[in-house]
Amino acid sequence: MKKLLEGIVKFRQGDFENHKELFMGLKEGQNPHTLFISCSDSRIDPNMITKTLPGELFIIRNIANIVPPYRKTAEYVATTSAIEYAVLHLGVENIIVCGHSNCGGCAACLKPIDSLDNLPHTKKWLELSYSIRDKVMNEVGEEYPEIREWMMEQGNVVEQLKHLLTYPYIKEKVCAGSLKLSGWHYIIETGEIFIYNKESQEFLLANGRN
Template sequence: MQQLLDGIVRFRREDFESHKELFKELKEQQRPHTLFIACSDSRVDPNLITGTLPGELFIIRNIANIVPPYRESGEYAGTTSAIEYAVKVLEVENIIVCGHSNCGGCAASLHSSDMLNELPHTHKWLELINPVRDTVLREMDSMEPEAWEWMMEQGNVVEQLKHLLTYPYIKEKIMSGELALSGWHYIIETGEVFIYDKDTGEFHLANEIRKNRKG
């Protein structure tokens, strides 16, 4: 706890002071340009990865960066309500689903860990990525273990992009050109980000995409 308290003091003395005018602007309202859906994993920091400041990203985090398919429900739906708010009220221009390497949620789903028997809510949540798991299980015999992980993590990102398209108001905004979707796979140990190309069905290194666009 002391480390966190020291961090508060350091933030107020250093980071806040260097962005004082920005925080004054943010006092009354937020106008984020991007909804960033990421895993709750402590190693994934959306603002650090993207080099963005407070007010730019509206962030949703949960186990394995999952987007439940759209449904009308009387339940308490945290992820769904946050998506609704970001798109309908804040009118974000982009939605990014960002998976990452060594994802515990994806690994637990893939390997059916006994640990999940003690985590009933997590177990239920991960049922949403069973279709991805089943696809990977069918291909496992022809791949190395590291490839299983990447296939699961990247396949999960693609699956969540499909889920986003079940939201009528998202599909409508995409069709009108008001909203863009993107799927990312962040590699913790190298800092690399691979971006999904729906035309090829493959993930390409972000640095290469940027270089090609400049060229």
């Protein structure tokens, strides 16, 4: 806690003062250009890897950057309601689904189902990615764990892009050209970001060194 308390003092004295006019403008409301859906993993910092300032990204974070398929429900739905708010109320121009290397959620999908019995809500949530898990496990043997992990992470991103298109208002805006969807795979240890190319159906390096 001490580190956090020291941090808020430094923020007020440093970053806030350096962007004082920005924060004064943000008190009137927000107008983000992008909905950024990423994993809750503490190693992922959407603003840092995109070099964006407060007010630019509307961020949703959950285990394994999952997007539940659209459905009408009376349940309390955090991710679904946040997507609805970002697209219909804030009018974002882009939606990015950003997966990452060494994802604990994706790794858990590849383990025996009973390994998550002590985390029942996590286990239920990850069922949304089981179709990708099954495909990866059928295509790649256990002797290639790194390939399995890579395929699971990237396949999971593509699956969530498909889920986004089950939202009627998203599909309508994408077809009209007013909303763009993109899938990213961020490599923690190298800083590389691979972006999914729909035409070639592969992830291509977007930020290689010059």
